[in-house]
Amino acid sequence: MLPLEKFKQSGIKIALFYETDGRMGNDFSDFSLIASDITYMAANYFGYPSYLYFEGKPVVAIYLTRVVGRNGTLEQVTGLMRDAARSAGVGEIYLIGDHVFRSPPKMGRNAFSNLLKQIRLLDAVTNYDVKGSSNAAGLYATQSEVEIRLNVTLSKYSI
Numbered sequence: 001m002l003p004l005e006k007f008k009q010s011g012i013k014i015a016l017f018y019e020t021d022g023r024m025g026n027d028f029s030d031f032s033l034i035a036s037d038i039t040y041m042a043a044n045y046f047g048y049p050s051y052l053y054f055e056g057k058p059v060v061a062i063y064l065t066r067v068v069g070r071n072g073t074l075e076q077v078t079g080l081m082r083d084a085a086r087s088a089g090v091g092e093i094y095l096i097g098d099h100v101f102r103s104p105p106k107m108g109r110n111a112f113s114n115l116l117k118q119i120r121l122l123d124a125v126t127n128y129d130v131k132g133s134s135n136a137a138g139l140y141a142t143q144s145e146v147e148i149r150l151n152v153t154l155s156k157y158s159i
Contacts, residue, residue, distance in 0.1 A: 002048040013052035015059040016041055020068060028068055031080055038084035038093070046090055057094035061126070065097030069118040078121045097122040
């Protein structure tokens with residue numbers, strides 16, 4: 001799609017989504033493909049005008065960074081990705097991590113501090129599975145909570 005003239009004219013931008021569980025194995029411990037994957041992305045995708053850049057950097061979304069973080073290897077993985085991009089002549093890349101899911105840990109606890117350290121390794125974070133989080137009972141992002149907050153907002157602003 002990226003080289004098609006009609007697509008270029010559409011103004012739509014595309015970023016790649018890095019499937020960690022497919023590329024790093026089921027246990028997220030095989031890092032042997034990361035550098036070559038980023039090098040391939042740089043050579044085959046980042047140069048197109050329709051590839052998404054943010055702050056002058058090509059964007060790559062990374063699946064399940066929260067799992068990689070729990071394994072204690074997120075710094076290594078993001079480091080390999082950033083080094084590979086620099087080696088490929090791209091410079092810096094903008095990494096979006098799938099790092100938010102369900103409820104956050106309580107402030108002041110070790111889990112909260114660890115989460116902040118992990119998030120700082122990324123340029124942005126997302127809750128890739130919003131539906132999974134919103135259907136989990138007892139959590140802050142349940143469907144009923146979304147509806148309650150929406151109704152309060154609508155009534156507050158008379159929408």
